[in-house]
Amino acid sequence: MTSWRRLSVLVAVGALLVTACGGAASPSPTAAPPATAAPATVEPPAPPTADICTNPPKAPAGTTLTFASYGGAYQEAQRKGWLEPYAALTGVTFQESEDSSNATIKAQVEAGQVTWDIVDVGNDFGLDANAALLEPLDYSKIHQDEILDGFAGTYRVADITYGVVLAYNTDKMGGQVPEGWADFFDTTKFPGKRGMWDYSAGGIFEFALLADGVAPGDLYPLDLARATKKLDTIKEDLVFWSSGAESQDLIGKGEVTMTMIWNGRGYSAKHIDNNPVEIQWNQQIVTADYFVVPKGTPNKDLAMDFIAWATCKENNAAPSKYIPYGPTNKLATADPAKVADLSVSNADANSAYFDDAWIVDNAQLLEDAYQEWKTK
Amino acid sequence: MTRGSGRRPRGGPIVDRWALLAIPLIAFLVAFFLVPLIVVSLRSVADFPKPTGDIFSNYGRFFASAANLRVLANTFWVAALSTVVCLALGYPYAYLMNIVRPRVAGLLLIAVLLPFWSSLLVRTYAWQVILRDTGIINTFLLDWGLITEPIPLIRTTLGVMLGMSQVLLPFMVLPIYAVMRRIDPEYTKAAANLGAPPFAAFRRVFLPLSLPGVLAGSLLVFVLALGFYITPALLGSPKDTMISQFIANAVQQRLDWGIGATMAVILMGLTLVVLFVASRFIRLRDVFGSLEES
Numbered sequence: 001m002t003s004w005r006r007l008s009v010l011v012a013v014g015a016l017l018v019t020a021c022g023g024a025a026s027p028s029p030t031a032a033p034p035a036t037a038a039p040a041t042v043e044p045p046a047p048p049t050a051d052i053c054t055n056p057p058k059a060p061a062g063t064t065l066t067f068a069s070y071g072g073a074y075q076e077a078q079r080k081g082w083l084e085p086y087a088a089l090t091g092v093t094f095q096e097s098e099d100s101s102n103a104t105i106k107a108q109v110e111a112g113q114v115t116w117d118i119v120d121v122g123n124d125f126g127l128d129a130n131a132a133l134l135e136p137l138d139y140s141k142i143h144q145d146e147i148l149d150g151f152a153g154t155y156r157v158a159d160i161t162y163g164v165v166l167a168y169n170t171d172k173m174g175g176q177v178p179e180g181w182a183d184f185f186d187t188t189k190f191p192g193k194r195g196m197w198d199y200s201a202g203g204i205f206e207f208a209l210l211a212d213g214v215a216p217g218d219l220y221p222l223d224l225a226r227a228t229k230k231l232d233t234i235k236e237d238l239v240f241w242s243s244g245a246e247s248q249d250l251i252g253k254g255e256v257t258m259t260m261i262w263n264g265r266g267y268s269a270k271h272i273d274n275n276p277v278e279i280q281w282n283q284q285i286v287t288a289d290y291f292v293v294p295k296g297t298p299n300k301d302l303a304m305d306f307i308a309w310a311t312c313k314e315n316n317a318a319p320s321k322y323i324p325y326g327p328t329n330k331l332a333t334a335d336p337a338k339v340a341d342l343s344v345s346n347a348d349a350n351s352a353y354f355d356d357a358w359i360v361d362n363a364q365l366l367e368d369a370y371q372e373w374k375t376k
Numbered sequence: 377m378t379r380g381s382g383r384r385p386r387g388g389p390i391v392d393r394w395a396l397l398a399i400p401l402i403a404f405l406v407a408f409f410l411v412p413l414i415v416v417s418l419r420s421v422a423d424f425p426k427p428t429g430d431i432f433s434n435y436g437r438f439f440a441s442a443a444n445l446r447v448l449a450n451t452f453w454v455a456a457l458s459t460v461v462c463l464a465l466g467y468p469y470a471y472l473m474n475i476v477r478p479r480v481a482g483l484l485l486i487a488v489l490l491p492f493w494s495s496l497l498v499r500t501y502a503w504q505v506i507l508r509d510t511g512i513i514n515t516f517l518l519d520w521g522l523i524t525e526p527i528p529l530i531r532t533t534l535g536v537m538l539g540m541s542q543v544l545l546p547f548m549v550l551p552i553y554a555v556m557r558r559i560d561p562e563y564t565k566a567a568a569n570l571g572a573p574p575f576a577a578f579r580r581v582f583l584p585l586s587l588p589g590v591l592a593g594s595l596l597v598f599v600l601a602l603g604f605y606i607t608p609a610l611l612g613s614p615k616d617t618m619i620s621q622f623i624a625n626a627v628q629q630r631l632d633w634g635i636g637a638t639m640a641v642i643l644m645g646l647t648l649v650v651l652f653v654a655s656r657f658i659r660l661r662d663v664f665g666s667l668e669e670s
Contacts, residue, residue, distance in 0.1 A: 371443035
């Protein structure tokens with residue numbers, strides 16, 4: 001008996017251990033296009049047949065599609081802008097997961113138990129490197145020619161655009177305005193702590209290089225030695241965040257005086273939390289979140305229909321009513337009230353773009369350089 | 377067992393049919409603990425981003441990175457530090473529980489277990505709100521003019537110790553308390569009778585008798601602390617990074633499950649080494665057995 005009892009105690013300890021160590025921080029919108037991307041308004045290419053956009057095919061009765069995204073206000077905007085109208089039009093029932101994770105896609109595909117049909121992923125996923133995990137998209141349905149150049153690939157198509165930007169707390173600027181990343185690194189002129197996303201491929205190296213004078217078009221291949229040297233100059237002032245909510249809170253409360261932030265989070269810090277936060281659009285990185293379809297989903301065709309519908313010019317901008325993330329369809333019109341707050345509206349010659357393919361191919365290199373710098 | 381009662385082999389264990397109730401648990405452990413453990417171990421020698429022909433290439437990659445070794449060493453350092461902090465806080469606490477009336481001891485027990493009633497993440501964020509530059513403590517001190525610059529509380533090893541020891545304290549207190557309760561109070565009285573001043577009686581009689589609990593609690597806390605990562609990530613500086621954080625990065629962000637599995641196997645291997653070395657000095661069953669006593 002004692003051995004059994006000891007076993008049960010072991011399990012109790014195990015349960016406590018799970019409580020003690022559980023919980024993981026997951027990244028929110030991450031995203032990015034290859035080196036080229038144009039502002040939202042461009043002249044129309046040849047109009048494709050618009051039927052799926054206004055009159056998507058009805059789904060068989062009882063069809064359920066599972067939509068996985070990053071949760072929070074972001075997914076709420078996608079729900080109101082896309083899922084609810086599409087469900088009303090086609091009879092599809094949406095089931096949602098709020099913890100989009102590339103690791104979950106991998107786990108589902110490897111186990112042959114794919115339950116996610118449409119997944120909203122960041123810019124570091126969905127390239128050829130992930131071909132084994134994803135269905136090629138059906139471009140006989142999706143209007144590829146209308147999508148921003150470089151934002152529609154074999155396995156992924158961008159659904160929203162956003163900016164990785166510099167946000168600052170206006171109460172802590174001493175009446176000055178930081179003009180870009182050089183000021184972010186200038187703690188003499190702008191004293192205070194700085195926030196950065198704790199991720200090697202999230203923009204930290206790019207911003208260090210921009211601050212050091214590298215032109216946006218010359219970022220890649222990243223000069224990691226130069227970037228880490230620049231980062232060393234403010235290392236003691238850096239605060240690393242690992243979720244969008246955290247960044248919004250850090251800058252809103254003034255725990256950091258400037259931070260790297262996803263523009264929607266900067267917007268929420270100002271307009272939802274009513275904190276003294278402004279965004280500096282100069283030297284932003286314009287990027288996107290993407291739709292992908294995990295390989296082996298039984299609802300592949302229906303997933304393609306939805307993706308085609310949601311990226312149509314008529315529908316693609318709908319979430320912008322609820323959150324300042326812009327369309328990826330060049331012909332789509334964003335909500336007028338949000339236009340000024342969109343990454344694409346503020347894109348200019350100083351804007352940078354992630355080179356996703358380079359980032360993915362060099363993920364190990366980036367991570368090693370990052371951790372070597374950060375933990376030293 | 378099928379032959380009925382009274383026919384069990386001579387000298388064999390007493391297995392009655394109540395023991396069958398443990399079968400679901402054993403099945404659960406095999407399916408959800410043992411099998412995944414084997415899968416993870418296999419992945420570390422079979423899952424590579426680029427095939428190299430060398431089954432140990434993940435291990436090669438791991439040891440080639442200075443950051444990995446630094447963080448691995450740091451993991452053991454933070455775990456050791458947590459153990460010392462928990463011991464310093466936990467021993468007097470257990471001692472207090474041992475000498476007060478049972479009802480008060482019960483309240484003290486509840487107090488030390490209270491942290492388990494809320495999620496680790498919530499507690500860690502609560503610590504952030506308390507400790508950060510714009511947090512409760514610093515705001516208070518700044519408002520009263522006691523300081524002019526925020527005291528660095530968060531993003532320090534101190535922050536990590538506060539967050540971790542709060543979670544780990546019960547694992548130190550319970551084994552020590554269990555052992556202390558078994559110490560016959562007559563021993564210290566006898567020491568006093570023989571002329572020992574109170575402190576000497578404590579040091580030469582009570583303390584040595586409570587040592588098994590101290591060793592058990594320390595081992596438990598140390599091993600548990602090795603697996604932490606949320607708390608150091610949210611309350612510590614980059615220098616407090618622990619290896620579990622790297623494992624999470626590899627698995628969740630980079631989808632490099634091979635190196636993730638390798639790091640997990642290395643951490644597990646080193647933990648087993650610690651347990652093995654400890655088993656030369658401590659009876660390991662006391663470590664886990666002591667919990668049930670309380």
